[in-house]
Amino acid sequence: MAQTKVLVADDDPNVREIISLYFSKQQIDLVVAGDGKQAIELMEKEAPDMVILDVMMPQMDGFEACREIRKKWDTPIIMLTAKDEEFDRVLGLELGADDYVTKPFSPRELVARIRAILRRMQPKAKAVEDVANPLTFDQLTIDLDKREVVAAGEKVSFRPKEFDLLVQMAKSPGSVFSREQLLELVWGFDYFGDVRTIDVHIKKIRQRLDKLPYECIHTVWGIGYKFGVDA
Template identity: 35%
Template sequence: MSKRVLLVDDDLALCELLAQYLQAEGFDVCSVNSGSGAIEHLAKAECDVMVLDIMMPGMTGLEVLQRVRADNAIPIIMLTGRGDDIDRIIGLEMGADDYLGKPCNPRELAARLRAVTRRAQPGAAGYGAAEAVITLNNITMNSSTLAVTFNGEPASLTGAEFNVLLVLMKSAGQALSKQNLTREALHREFTQYDRSIDVHVSRIRHKLAESGLSDIIRSVRGVGYQMLLLENDAL
């Protein structure tokens, strides 16, 4: 079944170009040209992934992101037109799954769309039925249902956050480089000045701390991150 993409950008020509390319790549694309239009569309139609421009008149992409993330875990790729990365970092901190700079390469966008929709599917981590559940440090993750609990209470993670935490859990006790985390969790290659993993880990840490689970993901200087082994749970 074709993945349903909601493309949100006030640049009509760019929307038409990207929609044509993505449709040729097998995606089912619907384009809207305003933030309010995106909110209205999501209220009445099912979508698998959203491509969302940050800089739009009226309701900005960040405002749309905030509204959507209040009750919807749809994977979101932000399109950022500014040269610096502050908008990208803010978008990730607010719950975006990934970002691309504008003008973007349509082939790269298609690859990112496949990556975020693949990791949002239950069972995407490749576990068999008997291995679907991992419990460690009072965290339980079910890769078949994408359910997560911290200290026995349900937790809400984006698809990117789920995958980053799952990779850290699977490799508990080992230091993982940002390159490996990007490849294994985000299904793409790490690039220079890429802050995605840092922001996703920061959001995970914040959510863990809210559940009383602080200091279990350690920063390894010059390398990346490590999930500490605080108990003898077997993976």
């Protein structure tokens, strides 16, 4: 079985050394970069399975590197931040990061998060469900097999978890889901992040469907969200 290849971009040599020593024992191939600019160059050359970006780096910081990576690749990204502040966490998620780890961190926890994200990306056996395919709602069509969304006659690109989240709600129109329920249903029990992840992904879904003449995802204040089309 091929080893997992992880690109780590951090300007602190001590952090890179700690990660390198631990990864070598975990059957993880490590590719290192000293800044975001070098990380982008290595994305082209190495095609890693996972990217870990420190927020504070010279040349190009982690946020900018995340933004640039998302323009071309859908590779999972974990952000490393020395600040345990909500702004950093939410900004990273909005730019396309899949998770974040606050410094100082345990290498064991970092590896656990890497493996959890990669497990969630593996194809899952289809459950036997009495659900129509495609799901059609007036000017919105969701093809479950092709993982395609057509809104107002135009095909719209979704990142994997955005699509999964949309489908989870669209399969039960009118049902109210709490953030915790959606995390469990879409991300699974091994997710380490917080419920704000749901809010960020909902915001992205709404932006992608902004050509529709109606709102599809409705906020249920104090509880969570529900899917509903009122054309």
